[in-house]
Amino acid sequence: MADDVQLTMANTEEQFVRRLFQGYYERIDAERLAPKEIAKREFGVGTWTKKIETRHLAFKGPQELKSYLTRNPAFYISYSAAYYEFPDGRPMQRKNWQGADLIFDLDADHLRLECVEKGEHAKGWVCGKCISVVKDETMRLIEEFLVPDFGFSKSEISVNFSGNRGFHVHIAGETVRQMSGWARREVVDYISGTGLNDDRIFHMDSPDRTGPAPDSPGWGGKMARRLIQLLETGKFLDIGLEPKLARRLLKKKEEMTAGVRRGKWGAVKMTGAEYDQLCWRLRESASVPLEGIEGAGGEVDAGVTFDVSRLIRLPESLHGETGLAAKKLGRADDLPSFDPMRDAVVFGSRPVRVKCREVPKFEMGGGEFGPFSDEDAELPEFAAIYLICKRKATLWK
Amino acid sequence: MDLLYISHYPFSAEAKEFIRSRKIGLGYDSIDSAKKHIHEAMAKGELAKLETRVESVLERDVINYALARAILAATGSRYLAGRYAVAKSKQIGKYLQAEDEAGLAKVAAEFGAELHAGSGGKFEMRFPDYLRYAPKAREYKLVNESLKEGRVQLARNSLVRVLEEAARMHIEAAAGEMTGAPPEIKKAAEELKTSLPREAPALTKVFMSEESYPPCVKKLLERLRLSDNLPHVARFYLATFLLNTGMKTEDVIKVFSTAPDFNEATTRYQVEYIAKKGYKVPACSGVESYGICAEACRVGSPLRYGKRR
Known part of the structure; x- marks a missing residue:
């Protein structure tokens, strides 16, 4: 019966999505949706056409937030990483900034994606391969940087799906709360290897070419470990090293490995330029590109980390470009097994008829759909809303 | 009360207590001494180390510092306050050079930074403290430091420089807090403004497009x-x-x-x-x-x- 109603109504896509979003916010547990210290956060909401339309909103508690969203089901809702005395104060100075969580935004947009480069799908689309690249980078951020170098424990780190193409990593607590924008920028530079001075790590003038060993702290150790790993796997071309240099390194694999283990990098004779190239590539492949890669295009969003008054997607809220939820992961370690197209799906499977544009084949909610090319299709509600939000389909009217 | 420590590190909690407990007079001698102290700092851009242990001299030095900051705040000149902070922190740097490990840790604690002994005679500082106080220079970028388990490993010289910068920031920042200064301080500030360039002397105008x-x-x-x-x-x-x-x-x-x-x-x-x-x-x-x-x-x-x- 519900189908008939839907089919006969002169419904716009916007109304359709809004009604479903409203249902979601009516069902949700307010406590789960509310961020810590909600009364000190600024909120911003977006419309069908604009991700942040209104800012400077504030809510006293979880119920107030929930009731706002059930009355005005926003297509996007973000909140401040910052804590303010007066979160709805304007202009910004009146809010009285009291600190902020430390946040990292990893998005497929920032990364070089093979599937996009090979033309498997357009840039705005996201496939399982894109997600798995972002997941790897997120894991590396946590396992190689946040835990061993910055000393955060996994219990302090919370991860959530962004609702579209990436993951957000949040760290709250006294250690980070008072960090200035400059300090956060330095953290981003550390993780992305920006401003690394090779001369501090390598002493190329020394006869046996002294450099870092695998157990050296900081970036030196990272580069040594990365080189040993590459000597083992032989995958130098993947990091963009010149084939000639790669061959010479692999030819003396044992000597080079044994040397680097002791902090001696001289087993393969290299020119200054070749050393520079090797260092550059090792650094590039061991860093997490929070900055976005030049040429990969997309929005560069290291700003999320160092702009101390930026708004970021509210975990567990819906993303207006996908209809998926920005799901919180129970633990950071759950990331490898997290599949957004299964775990962030929140709508039902009631059939909905839509007119599809060009849509590649996609998997969602345990089913496989498409490809479609300017054709009508009957899809489960969750898949229909996904395509409608992505502007890849309209309701069959 | 360790008067030597108080005079070397007049931003310390002990020094503040000392200044509070002393009713500092605003008589001619005190003000005049503070003004001379400021002139010395401005002229050379750095203050020499005090080599004495004579108590009255050390006391005078602490009081000079306290009055100098009040007077500088009353001038409302960022240039003068900034230049004084540089000169005073350079002097503090010289005292820090002579400190042993415990001494350095004590000064670090004044800024809320916890120090730990690292390997090979190095020191360890938590990274947020390091980022707060390290000079904003290429040589101190975090990416080039040894960072492990949340702590930056610092050689002695780097640590001294970081603490010197912490002192400079402290001296400069608090200089703007003065409101409703007593008339003696205001008068000294006025005199200072006429005798010292309130703004930096630009050598000559440079034409820039x-x-x-x-x-x-x-x-x-x-x-x-x-x-x-x-x-x-x-x-x-x-x-x-x-x-x-x-x-x-x-x-x-x-x-x-x-x-x-x-x-x-x-x-x-x-x-x-x-x-x-x-x-x-x-x-x-x-x-x-x-x-x-x-x-x-x-x-x-x-x-x-x-x-x-």
Whole structure:
């Protein structure tokens, strides 16, 4: 019966999505949706056409937030990483900034994606391969940087799906709360290897070419470990090293490995330029590109980390470009097994008829759909809303 | 009460207690002594170490510091307050050089930074404390430090420099807090303003085609004119930019003459070094990473600003 109603109504896509979003916010547990210290956060909401339309909103508690969203089901809702005395104060100075969580935004947009480069799908689309690249980078951020170098424990780190193409990593607590924008920028530079001075790590003038060993702290150790790993796997071309240099390194694999283990990098004779190239590539492949890669295009969003008054997607809220939820992961370690197209799906499977544009084949909610090319299709509600939000389909009217 | 410690580190909790417990008189002698102290700091850009242990001299030194800051705050001049902070912190740096491990840890604790003994005679400092106090210079970028389990490993010399910078920040920051100063302090501030240049003496005017400069450069020039203490990276960037637009070394040095810690010889050495090395102007991404991007003008390179529009 519900189908008939839907089919006969002169419904716009916007109304359709809004009604479903409203249902979601009516069902949700307010406590789960509310961020810590909600009364000190600024909120911003977006419309069908604009991700942040209104800012400077504030809510006293979880119920107030929930009731706002059930009355005005926003297509996007973000909140401040910052804590303010007066979160709805304007202009910004009146809010009285009291600190902020430390946040990292990893998005497929920032990364070089093979599937996009090979033309498997357009840039705005996201496939399982894109997600798995972002997941790897997120894991590396946590396992190689946040835990061993910055000393955060996994219990302090919370991860959530962004609702579209990436993951957000949040760290709250006294250690980070008072960090200035400059300090956060330095953290981003550390993780992305920006401003690394090779001369501090390598002493190329020394006869046996002294450099870092695998157990050296900081970036030196990272580069040594990365080189040993590459000597083992032989995958130098993947990091963009010149084939000639790669061959010479692999030819003396044992000597080079044994040397680097002791902090001696001289087993393969290299020119200054070749050393520079090797260092550059090792650094590039061991860093997490929070900055976005030049040429990969997309929005560069290291700003999320160092702009101390930026708004970021509210975990567990819906993303207006996908209809998926920005799901919180129970633990950071759950990331490898997290599949957004299964775990962030929140709508039902009631059939909905839509007119599809060009849509590649996609998997969602345990089913496989498409490809479609300017054709009508009957899809489960969750898949229909996904395509409608992505502007890849309209309701069959 | 350790008077030697109090006089070396007059920002310490002990020193504050000492100053509070002492009713500091605002008589002619006290004010005159503080004014001389300020003049000495301004003239040389740094204060010499006190080698004495004579109690009355040490006491006078602490009181000079307290009064100097009150007077400087009352002048409302960022240039004077900044220059004093530089001079005083250089003196503090000299005292720090002579401290043993426990002494350094005690001073670090004054700034809320916990120190731990590291391997090979190094010191360990939690990274947020390090980022808060390390000089904003390339040599101190976190990416080049040994960071492990949340702690930065520092050689003794680096640690001393970080603590010196912490002292400078402290002395400079609190200088603006003075309101409703007593008449004696106000009078001294007025006298100081007439006897000292309230603003930095710009050597001579330099002609700059500023309208065509990108917002980041304009902002830095403006801050320099206000005698803001620009971080090292900002100075490096500004010098590189100006040299690359064809400005002569001499003129670039003049541009920096309004810095509160201006020293012509040092500036000349650094500007000439940058010119000799032929450093290129960094791309906008680099400017952003120095934390001095003023506006997302999206030109890619600061040198391209104004040419594309």
